[in-house]
Amino acid sequence: MRMKILKFTKILLLLTVIMSSFSLSTVKASAAYNIQDLGTWAPVGYNYTTSGGFVKAAQANLWSAGEKLVVGSIDGSFGPATYQAVKNFQSKNGLSVDGNIGPGTWGLMEDYTIILDSRSRKFVHPNSPTYFTRFAQYAVGGGTVDNHWDLGYKSSGDYAGQGGTIWTDY
């Protein structure tokens, strides 16, 4: 009898693990980012995403918000310099200062992101006379859409030679 209960418990535990991983993978697959709303983008910071496209887009926005010298290069790696730049941005824009770009900070960036037409948006912040960040969706073939960022010069409209994929929709 005891053995049966033990066996039953083991099976139940195994089922729990399987169901949990299944549920978690379902949540991951359901995550939706919207190019038209920065508030839906992945949180960036030491407690969240610390590398990749969202970090680069965040760094580009910080350049376009006048924090270029603090951020340094747009390398997609969240380190002390980007952390400090985020804190500066939060402080200058009346947000609570924690160094993470969560929905609140993305949301404020969203407030400075103008929808220009069906295809593109621009993050334009008065604290940078030099840069803007453009967000756009491009087809890359096979029904795949590249959600893209580009850093541009306000003075010429040319891209500053920096841009990349934030995420890809299939």
Next chain:
Amino acid sequence: MPVKVEQSGLIIKKEESLLNRKTLFKCCLTVGILSSTIFVGSHIQATSNEQKQNVVKTEQQVKGAVTKLENVTREDLAPIPMEKVDKSKVKITNFESKKVNHIVGKPVVNAEKRPGGYAITAYYPTDIGKGELVVFQSVNEYGDVDLLVEEAKTWYPVEKGGYNEISIDGLQAIVHENEINYNTLHIFTENEIFTLAGQNTEYLLEVAQTLVKDIK
């Protein structure tokens, strides 16, 4: 005595067995409850995300169905030098010469390609706060005002502050105001979309009045 010991031993064994069974039962119950909670919780979260995604999908479907976004490549939206733009078609770069209020200098102007034309952005310095006035002109790829207006409405769902539909000298327009008073005004014509962005909606409406005279 030995019997008692045996009996006592039996009793103890029984109690241990009972205790073990109880413990195992509790374990099973806890594991069962935990697994159900994790599954239901995750399912609720997944459902919530799915619903969110569905809202996004609906917007994208509406937009995608008409704009054929899937056909737009990086080259279609690339920057181009202003020298290559037919200036006679640019209607947003002469506000300064018209002495529009609060504009305190010449604009910085740049251009990008668009299917069927160009997108022009002009950044005007103003003396309103520390903000600049952004004026933008692009192609109405629908060739139809109503279709573009319907799409533009999806850009501003209620949770993002919504929009107000207005008419400026007979042209359809929508205004979006946000929490930090960095506002947007779109004016629609059959061939173009014009966007004004900056602080103070009253001021945007004032600039729009001047712009509409140029458009017509």
